[in-house]
Amino acid sequence: MDAPAVAVRGLVKRYGNVEAVRGIDLEVARGETFGFLGPNGAGKSTTINILCTLVEPTEGHAEVVGLDVVRDRAAVRRRIGLVFQDPTLDAPMSGEQNLRFHQELYGVDRRRAPARREEVLRMVGLWERRGDEVRTYSGGMRRRLEIARGLLHSPQVLFLDEPTIGLDPQTRGTIWDYVAELHRNDRDLGREEITVFVTTHYMDEAEHCDRIAIMNEGRIVALDTPDALKAQVGADRVTITTDDDEAAQRTLRTELGLDPAVREGAVTIAVPDGAGFVPRLFDRLGAHGVAIRSVTVTRPSLDDVFLAHTGTTIRDAEAGPSMHPTAMRMRR
Amino acid sequence: MTTTLRPEALHVPESGLATEARAATVVWQREMIRFVKDRSRILSSLAQPLLFLFVLGTGLGSLLNSSAGGSVGFTTFLFPGVMAISVLFTAAFAGISIVWDREFGFLREMLVAPVSTASILVGKALGGATVATLQCLVLLALAGLVGVPYDPLMLLAMIGLIFLMGFMITSLGLVLAARVRQVQSAMPLVQLVITPLMFLSGALFPLSGLPTWLAVLTHVNPMTYAVEPLRSVVFDHLDVDAATRARFDPGIVWGTWPVPVGVQILITLACCVLLLALAVWRFRRTE
Numbered sequence: 028m029d030a031p032a033v034a035v036r037g038l039v040k041r042y043g044n045v046e047a048v049r050g051i052d053l054e055v056a057r058g059e060t061f062g063f064l065g066p067n068g069a070g071k072s073t074t075i076n077i078l079c080t081l082v083e084p085t086e087g088h089a090e091v092v093g094l095d096v097v098r099d100r101a102a103v104r105r106r107i108g109l110v111f112q113d114p115t116l117d118a119p120m121s122g123e124q125n126l127r128f129h130q131e132l133y134g135v136d137r138r139r140a141p142a143r144r145e146e147v148l149r150m151v152g153l154w155e156r157r158g159d160e161v162r163t164y165s166g167g168m169r170r171r172l173e174i175a176r177g178l179l180h181s182p183q184v185l186f187l188d189e190p191t192i193g194l195d196p197q198t199r200g201t202i203w204d205y206v207a208e209l210h211r212n213d214r215d216l217g218r219e220e221i222t223v224f225v226t227t228h229y230m231d232e233a234e235h236c237d238r239i240a241i242m243n244e245g246r247i248v249a250l251d252t253p254d255a256l257k258a259q260v261g262a263d264r265v266t267i268t269t270d271d272d273e274a275a276q277r278t279l280r281t282e283l284g285l286d287p288a289v290r291e292g293a294v295t296i297a298v299p300d301g302a303g304f305v306p307r308l309f310d311r312l313g314a315h316g317v318a319i320r321s322v323t324v325t326r327p328s329l330d331d332v333f334l335a336h337t338g339t340t341i342r343d344a345e346a347g348p349s350m351h352p353t354a355m356r357m358r359r
Numbered sequence: 360m361t362t363t364l365r366p367e368a369l370h371v372p373e374s375g376l377a378t379e380a381r382a383a384t385v386v387w388q389r390e391m392i393r394f395v396k397d398r399s400r401i402l403s404s405l406a407q408p409l410l411f412l413f414v415l416g417t418g419l420g421s422l423l424n425s426s427a428g429g430s431v432g433f434t435t436f437l438f439p440g441v442m443a444i445s446v447l448f449t450a451a452f453a454g455i456s457i458v459w460d461r462e463f464g465f466l467r468e469m470l471v472a473p474v475s476t477a478s479i480l481v482g483k484a485l486g487g488a489t490v491a492t493l494q495c496l497v498l499l500a501l502a503g504l505v506g507v508p509y510d511p512l513m514l515l516a517m518i519g520l521i522f523l524m525g526f527m528i529t530s531l532g533l534v535l536a537a538r539v540r541q542v543q544s545a546m547p548l549v550q551l552v553i554t555p556l557m558f559l560s561g562a563l564f565p566l567s568g569l570p571t572w573l574a575v576l577t578h579v580n581p582m583t584y585a586v587e588p589l590r591s592v593v594f595d596h597l598d599v600d601a602a603t604r605a606r607f608d609p610g611i612v613w614g615t616w617p618v619p620v621g622v623q624i625l626i627t628l629a630c631c632v633l634l635l636a637l638a639v640w641r642f643r644r645t646e
Contacts, residue, residue, distance in 0.1 A: 079471070080471075081471065101374050101473040101474075102473075104471065104472065104473035105473045109471060111464070111467065113464050113467075114463070114464045115464035115465055115467045115468040116463075116464070116465065116468075117389070117460075117463070117465045117468075118463065119392070119393055119396055120389065120392060124389075124392065127385075128385050128388075128389060128468075129468070129472075131381050131382065131384070131385035131388075132381075132382050132385060132386075132468075132469065132472040132474060133472060133473065134377075134378040134381055134382070134473075134474075
């Protein structure tokens, strides 16, 4: 049996009197894409830095692919890829020179090195620009080059610390496409799938993860699949527009025992399984002669999950839930 | 806990001397890439030694010639000293440049690799030494203009000594850079440390007949032990009488013991090792 990609027990990190990480337990399986969410100062970066052997824990144990991050530091480093929040490229060198530097530093087999460079450069779409100095690259290109570099030595675990921060929405999407492609490639080649450990505070991005941990004030407050976390928070919302809202409302109450609300010319119903409910909805309203013009099914977002789990904002949630993700982004 | 790692999935070898050497080599190569790309730096760092040699040397020389009356011109005396000054500034800058690597994040890329900090810093020090030596080759080409012969053995010995001096001063630059967080404060720090090293090294004046306080300061300056072998090699290949040599190249004397050149080189080597070890220690503590 392979050891888990990441195993953390009772992890504590104190800086003087400040307790950045207050005892967390965590296990990430091989091949998983694991999302680490939380506001700034929640302890995400400290945890990821401990896992990457850059910071030593005050208490507790952390292992990466079965190797202790304190005792087997160099061995862990050889098996992980790192993409930091802040840029770590050498601007006067070309894209390819940066990659070659990394391969030499990690002692990658020289015979395989050029082919591997081409592979990762093509994957992130920088093959044509490989000879240009990095100073001429845009922010998105630089981030893509860093991801390519993080993969050069075929790591078993790839750590991405806020990989999409400061990027435009399109590039953010591209970054996640690469993550999906990594898993697909490994599967196609029958290789062990790479484990991706990613921190982010963009809620929508957590949807790309197999499982998510939500961290707040140094503790993990929730850990599950995105779907399960959303299911915990509440029901789906089905919003319909009809020819006769009054009749629709009446039918939903009497026939289905639901409590619909009419707002801005639309009827909204809260149900546990929105998609599964739609056929029944058509059936019942059709039988009573109410024509449906449009249907929207909205699942609870991870924003809702986040607010539910990070105590301080839960009271403000009702006043204006859409405020919070924006406010958090601005604080950076 | 037992682990099963499939070896074919790992492209990265376990640590070993070969891996460390590769890391140091690539850090050195990067310094070369930067040196070749930065032509303005090459030209501007040549200007200062040329001014010292031909302007200061000629100016002071005219003053000395009337009284000295030796067969050796002041510019000839100054030639190895100017070489040392060139090394001092070039290598110190190469060492302190790691502050820029930190500022732009690349230092992190180097320090998180599965190699020792020592290998990274050895690569840096070798890079600084090579750059300093390459700069000096241009100055060496001018030897004939100041009455120094183009003797192949002398030139080879000088190149070796210059490289050693470059390694020592780059290491010193690294020691200084270890705690510097701000790019703006890097250059003033270099000036503060390098200028006294230059003036107290015997690069600009002979170490004979100095007042005690100045003699003491020059004798505790490690740079003195790197400059003197260089001058000694030049004077070995000049046609001078003993009196002139004693005047311009008196050597280093501890009490009554004239320190042999071999011992001076050993002292320089020891300084290289000590400074580099100090730099490694400081970087391990702060990064």
